[in-house]
Amino acid sequence: MDYENTTGSDHELIKFDIITDESDMMLDATIGKYNFQKTDWEKFRQVLQSDSFDRDWVEFENNEEKLETMSISLRNAIQHAIEQSTPILRVCVRSKTWWNDEISTKRKLMSSKMRSWRRNRTNNNFESYKTARNEYFREIRVSKQTT
Numbered sequence: 001m002d003y004e005n006t007t008g009s010d011h012e013l014i015k016f017d018i019i020t021d022e023s024d025m026m027l028d029a030t031i032g033k034y035n036f037q038k039t040d041w042e043k044f045r046q047v048l049q050s051d052s053f054d055r056d057w058v059e060f061e062n063n064e065e066k067l068e069t070m071s072i073s074l075r076n077a078i079q080h081a082i083e084q085s086t087p088i089l090r091v092c093v094r095s096k097t098w099w100n101d102e103i104s105t106k107r108k109l110m111s112s113k114m115r116s117w118r119r120n121r122t123n124n125n126f127e128s129y130k131t132a133r134n135e136y137f138r139e140i141r142v143s144k145q146t147t
Contacts (some may be wrong), residue, residue: 034086039102044085051077098143106136 113129 007048033089033091034082035089037088039082041085044081047081047084048077051080095146098140098147100143103136103139103143106139110136 117125
């Protein structure tokens with residue numbers, strides 16, 4: 001178990017090392033996690049298209065060594081495009097994987113309605129607060145079920 005890195009959920013991270021002859025196999029899963037929900041896909045396409053990796057796969061289909069080099073080049077190009085177009089996910093111990101911008105918006109609205117109700121305790125303000133509160137908790141429930 002890897003107790004130093006958190007996953008943002010109630011699952012523990014199991015980390016192990018594989019020693020092989022290949023030194024350039026995989027990237028560390030705990031470094032540079034990206035928030036793909038906020039990826040700028042147009043920028044991703046532009047960076048990937050401007051990267052100079054060899055695209056003639058069919059020409060070298062029988063040359064295993066050349067294909068391996070080309071696949072590493074493609075992987076590095078994709079990684080570079082991700083680094084340029086996708087913000088890094090900030091994960092901490094209290095991070096919630098199901099939290100999203102919609103929930104943040106509904107939480108702010110609920111807080112605003114609650115402050116209005118506390119300042120002016122009318123039935124109309126309370127009903128408005130109650131509706132916003134129910135929508136906020138409903139959005140949390142839906143988000144937890146879909147992630």
